[in-house]
Amino acid sequence: MADIRLITSTANPAIKEIKALEMRKRRKETSLFVAEGLRTIIEGMELGAELETLVFSSDVKERPDVIRASGYAKTAIEVNDMVLEKISRKENPQSVIGVFKQKLQTLINVTPNGTWVVLEEVRDPGNLGTIIRTIDSVGAKGVILIGNCCDPYSFESVRATMGSIFLVPIITATRDEFITWRTDWPGKVYGTTLQNSVDYREADYKEPILIIMGNEQAGMTDELRDICTSLIRLPMKGRADSLNLSIATGVMLYMIEDRLTERK
Numbered sequence: 217m218a219d220i221r222l223i224t225s226t227a228n229p230a231i232k233e234i235k236a237l238e239m240r241k242r243r244k245e246t247s248l249f250v251a252e253g254l255r256t257i258i259e260g261m262e263l264g265a266e267l268e269t270l271v272f273s274s275d276v277k278e279r280p281d282v283i284r285a286s287g288y289a290k291t292a293i294e295v296n297d298m299v300l301e302k303i304s305r306k307e308n309p310q311s312v313i314g315v316f317k318q319k320l321q322t323l324i325n326v327t328p329n330g331t332w333v334v335l336e337e338v339r340d341p342g343n344l345g346t347i348i349r350t351i352d353s354v355g356a357k358g359v360i361l362i363g364n365c366c367d368p369y370s371f372e373s374v375r376a377t378m379g380s381i382f383l384v385p386i387i388t389a390t391r392d393e394f395i396t397w398r399t400d401w402p403g404k405v406y407g408t409t410l411q412n413s414v415d416y417r418e419a420d421y422k423e424p425i426l427i428i429m430g431n432e433q434a435g436m437t438d439e440l441r442d443i444c445t446s447l448i449r450l451p452m453k454g455r456a457d458s459l460n461l462s463i464a465t466g467v468m469l470y471m472i473e474d475r476l477t478e479r480k
Contacts, residue, residue, distance in 0.1 A: 220277075220292045226302040230293065234271065234303045234315055240367045247318045249369035251381070252304060254281055257314040259379040261288050266317035269293065273300050273311040282312060289314070305371045318369050321387050323360070323397045330357040331472055333465060334394070334428040336440055337363040343432065344368055345376025346462035348384045352377075354469045358385030360426075362394050362440070391439060398443050401426060407444035408468065409436050416448040416468060421475040427468055432461050 223231060236242040237250050248268060251257060258281055261267060270289035276282050277294055286292040300309050326332060333351055338344050344366055351359055359368075365388075367373065374381050389397070398405065403424035408416075428444060430436030441447065450464055459467070 220286060220294055222294045223299060224296050226299055228299075230269075230291075231295075231299055231303060234269065234313070237315065238305070238371065240370065243318070243367065243369055247320075248315050249318055249374060250303075250305075250371060251314045251316055251374050252310040252312075252371075254279075254285070254310070254312040256379050257285055257312055260314065260316055260382045261285060263382040265319070265382045266290075267314050268317060269315035271295055271300070271303065271313040271315075273297065276311040285312070285314070316382075319386070320368075321385055323387060323389050323393060325385065326360065326387055326397075327357065328402050328424045330355075330423060331425040331427060331469065331476075332357050332360055333469070334360045334362060334426050334440075335365060335465075336391075336428065336436055337431045337434075338365050338429075338461065339432055340461070341366045341368075341370045341373035342376050343460070343462040345373035345381070347429075347465045348373070348377045348386070349380040350462065350466045350469060351384050352380035354466075354473050356469055358387060360387040360389060360394065362389055363391050391437070395439060395443055398426070404445045405443060406446045406448055406468075407436055407441055408449065408464065409441060409447050410449050411441070411447070413447035413449040416450055416471055419446050419448050421472050422479075423476060425472060427465075427472065429461060429465050429468070 237248055243249055267289040269291045270285050271293045272282050274294055348359060368386050404422060405426045407428040428436060428440055450467060
């Protein structure tokens with residue numbers, strides 16, 4: 217069980233270090249990220265995530281799950297409300313905050329089965345987090361982030377995953393790395409685009425699948441469009457000419473799941 221430290225000053229170096237994880241640069245340097253809320257922290261523990269530091273309010277230190285998490289963490293810190301507010305990103309701070317180890321992977325970790333979502337330069341962390349949660353919900357295999365994407369371990373993204381950040385494999389690659397790797401992919405590659413595409417309901421879905429979703433504003437680049445085996449689109453019936461990226465990805469994933477289920 218970790219020794220529990222009591223910290224009451226926001227100037228404490230340990231508190232400053234946790235606060236610094238708001239910056240992407242520091243998250244990258246340390247390979248750490250912050251998750252808020254006892255439920256999320258317990259879920260991370262149950263899924264085997266590395267809990268480097270647990271920070272909790274003195275008000276909840278007797279709760280069984282807090283005691284359990286304190287024993288799981290490498291370091292446990294009890295704080296007052298002032299310190300908790302300093303390191304929390306929420307308007308109503310959670311009573312428990314966890315600092316976890318990131319688990320980014322490379323293309324070598326992608327298994328050629330099931331359905332993988334490929335996101336090209338996604339910029340909105342809320343979209344990314346929601347997509348990760350949807351991947352978990354539908355039972356897809358994971359997400360591949362191509363190029364200059366937002367950080368999946370930012371506060372906004374982690375919050376939007378609702379705990380799925382601990383379960384869904386997150387792969388990162390450059391565009392060139394992905395294009396080279398794709399040549400050995402044994403299944404189909406579906407790309408969502410308005411150009412020279414068919415209605416997504418008309419496509420023939422067979423696993424293993426890569427489904428490529430482009431950037432929120434610019435869509436999919438020509439380089440990735442050229443390596444797709446099928447180009448598909450979601451038809452717009454109203455005035456709007458596109459869907460939010462996370463919603464479009466969800467529609468695609470559930471359509472694929474529905475079609476694959478019909479084949480069984």
